[in-house]
Amino acid sequence: MDVFDKFFKKYSYKFPKGYPDMKNEQDVLLLESILETLVGEAFSVFPTTEDEILNEKIKEIFRIIKKYPKLSINDPIVLDPNSKNIVKISRSLQRDPKFIEYLNNKLDIKLDPISGAKWNGINISWGEGSRGGRGIKSKGLGFEGELISDLELLNDEGISEENKDDFKYSDLIIEMSKELGLKQGNFKVIPEGSKNQSRPLKFEDGGPVVAFSAGSAAATLTDITIDKGGTKYYLSAKFGNTLTFFNSGVTKFLPANEIKSGKITNSDGIALLDTFGIDNETFCKVFNEYPDADFSEINGASTKYSISKIKNLIKSGIGEGYYMVKAGGKTSQFENIDSKYTNTSSNISAPIIHYGGLGGNGKRVDITFESPTYKFKINIRNKQGGLYPSHIMCDYIKK
DSSP: OOHHHHHHHHHGGGSTTSSOOTTOHHHHHHHHHHHHHHHOOOOOBOOSSGGGOOOHHHHHHHHHHHTOTTOOOSOOEEEETTEEEEEEEOHHHHTOHHHHHHHHHHHTSOOBTTTBEEETTEEEEEOOTTGGGOSTTHHHHHHHHHHHHHHHHHHHHOOOTTTGGGOTTHHHHHHHHHHHTOOTTSOEEEEOGGGOOOOOEEEETTEEEEOOTTSSHHHHHOSEEEEETTEEEEEEEEESSSEEEEEEEOTTTSOHHHHHHTSOOSHHHHHHHHHHTOOHHHHHHHHHTTTTOOOTTTOEEOSSOOHHHHHHHHHHHHOSSEEEEEESSSSOEEEEEOHHHHHHHTOOOOOEEEETTTTTOSSEEEEEEEOSSEEEEEEEEOSSSOSSOOEEEEEEEEO
């Protein structure tokens, strides 16, 4: 019995005909759900700007979709970092016949509402990838959903010894209810994580900083907003031990053509490297000489960095005005991220540069340093399987 026979023997009862009818939308959705459960979802890149997309044809599709007048989602497509010519469009748009007509007209194709279409060598289909907690990056999104359920239960019934066991995170909910004054029926829960609002880099006199698309750190970072009588509390839900404060595109500042030439020449790119004391030419060699070069012998403490500019960057990336809600480690955490917390957390040590990453021979540059609150690792690398850097990410572990 081959793998397909085993598959259909196990799952045939789920389909009305005993097998998936590929012309039936519900059968297609069910088949996709089963396959995602079995093998994991490879589509895990949700670009919010063109800078996060490498394929120029997919950039064009993205630009057209973003101009759709009734677009209500900030990241309407999802990409597989290992498949360069495939794009999935969110199912929220699949159900909109006006969108399908709009895209058909713009691309001069006939986009099938079930199977998609092909355009200039790009396979266009429908799907959510790991959005919503179904795929390979589901743990954090799963926690977010569980937290929403707990908060809704708190609003419906309150919390007491009698119903405490009905909550997934009862200790967190008790702490949150005391801190924010949440009681049965006195607040609303607003899920906001699906907005996935962008946090691009921008450059000021004080160096690179993280900007917030929603106007403030709190409104941009929020996964769950609580509205209590008009007062809003913003919650950023985190799961696990190693987490990320920001994840911003850098292709505009560290373009492949300049790296290939051996030196970054644009002013913003130079400012970004100078902030950490990264040698410009060595930075370019990391990518141009990969995988043959090994930089482990030259890695170590930087001497030309700007501590004030790094602090400004970290401070902007952490933001303030919200609560961090964390689970999945040894302990849970409900922390008020205010200016005092951010100032302490960004009071950092001297950076250590790791050309080629911690091993010295990777296609990345890492920068490590610490504060009284966190251990930080900033990495500049390609997130989509390519060679030249696409993003700068700030990972952290709480001490």
